[in-house]
Amino acid sequence: MAESSFLKKLSETTVLLGDGAMGTELQRLGQTGCPEACNVLCPGIVRDIYRSYLDAGSDIIETNTNGGNRLRLGLHGFANHLWKFNLRGVELARQVCPKGKFVGGSIGPIGGLIEPFGEISRQNASDIFAEQAEVLAECGVDVIFVETMTFLDEAEIAVSAVKRKTGLPVVASLAFEMKNAEPRTAWGNSVAEAVSRLTACGADVLGANCGCDLAQMVVIAEQFRASTTKPIIIQPEAGLWPWTPELIKPHVERLLRLVNILGGCCGVGPEHIRMMNELKQKLKL
Numbered sequence: 450m451a452e453s454s455f456l457k458k459l460s461e462t463t464v465l466l467g468d469g470a471m472g473t474e475l476q477r478l479g480q481t482g483c484p485e486a487c488n489v490l491c492p493g494i495v496r497d498i499y500r501s502y503l504d505a506g507s508d509i510i511e512t513n514t515n516g517g518n519r520l521r522l523g524l525h526g527f528a529n530h531l532w533k534f535n536l537r538g539v540e541l542a543r544q545v546c547p548k549g550k551f552v553g554g555s556i557g558p559i560g561g562l563i564e565p566f567g568e569i570s571r572q573n574a575s576d577i578f579a580e581q582a583e584v585l586a587e588c589g590v591d592v593i594f595v596e597t598m599t600f601l602d603e604a605e606i607a608v609s610a611v612k613r614k615t616g617l618p619v620v621a622s623l624a625f626e627m628k629n630a631e632p633r634t635a636w637g638n639s640v641a642e643a644v645s646r647l648t649a650c651g652a653d654v655l656g657a658n659c660g661c662d663l664a665q666m667v668v669i670a671e672q673f674r675a676s677t678t679k680p681i682i683i684q685p686e687a688g689l690w691p692w693t694p695e696l697i698k699p700h701v702e703r704l705l706r707l708v709n710i711l712g713g714c715c716g717v718g719p720e721h722i723r724m725m726n727e728l729k730q731k732l733k734l
Contacts, residue, residue, distance in 0.1 A: 453618050455551050455591045456653060458508075459680050463734040464705055467553075467684055467712020468502035468510045469722050471495075475513075477718075483525035485517045488537035496541045503545060505719040506726025509710065510546060511555040511594055512538040518581045520569075521560035532584055539588035553594045553620065554585030556607060563603055571606060578610040586615035595652075596622040596684075597659050597714070599635040601643055605650045612651040620682055620710070621652035624660040625669055632661070632669045640672040648679065656682035659714040663700035670707040680709035688716035694724060701725055705734055 459465060472484050478494055480487050487495050499510050517535045519528050527534065535554075542552045559577055563569045582593055593611045598604035604621055611619050623643055625632040632640055647655055655677055657669045666685040673681045683704055704711050705728065713721050 453591065456618050458551070459654070459709060464708060464729060465508040465710050466506050466722060466726055466729065467682070467710050468507040469713035469717035469719065470715050471498060471511070471513045471515070473688065473716050474498050474718060483516070483522070483527055485514055485522065485534040485538065486525070486527060486530075488513055488534050488541060489530075492537060492541055495538070496545055499542050500545045501719040502722055503547070503550065505723040506729075507550070507712070507722055509551045509553050509592075509712070510542050511553045512542050512585070512590065513555070514538040514581070514585065515555040515557035515597070516560070518556070518559060518577050520577055521557075524560060531581065535581060535584045536588050539585060539590055543589060551591040552589070553592045554582070554590035555594050555596065556581055556585070556611070557597050558599070558603060563600065563606070574603065574606050575610045578607040579614040582611040583614045586617055590617070592618045592620060594620045594622065596620070597624050598622070599624050601634055601636065601638045601646060604643075605646055608647060608652050609650045618653040619651065620654040620656070621647045622656050622658045622682055622684065625657050626660055627665050627668075632657075632665070632672065640669060641676045644673065644676040648677065652679075654680045654682050654710065656684075656708070656710070658682070658684035659686050661685060663697055663704070667700055667703050667707070670704055674707055681707065682710040682712070683708045684712040684714045684717075686715040686717065687713060687721060692716075692721060697724075698728065701728055702732065705729055705732060
């Protein structure tokens, strides 16, 4: 199989900029309820959010489909709208994404506990992830983001399903917590364990999003860098602590030198991506 244009670009570029949050941007603009429904009910707002990140300097925009699997849509009564919501999420991104930049299909947690801790079988979970991944691939994304995973087993199932069903590049991103000054998933997995297991199931890019502040994300990025030669992604959140330029500049500069993709999660908006882009240009990265 020929190398994807996304992986080729990643190998040729020091660091690519991702985008920021979608959910908190929708909330800021007064949209509540099922975020993926906005792709159909208020497409102009979703398209404008995509465009705002591209204008700020993002090289990759993620589709508004993080909760677009059948189980999570079903919690809102929209299980039968999976194709429509995912399709429109990709179409709106494609309408504004210029040549040379990329659309990532966002896949988040399944929305329930997988065996042995819950009632969802591993096969059922795999089928649910594969279904959404197939739709996103058919609709034309360049890469799949499996992200905000707190359960490493679930991330493995999702990555394996995406690879099996689509063959697209996969970014695998976990949410970590700091426990005794060491990053661990909510289930106690270390960065090194995550690298080993996600590499084995075929992830092309590894990293973390959400959960931790910028200073903690630097520690996480350093551990990923020490554990793998694969590209690294870091997307911190901004919802629980101040993102003033003076506070974050040293951490952003450090992350830009450590990672291959830098973006943001909850609370991170276009203004934050613009700051990252300005610092990236200043550092000539």
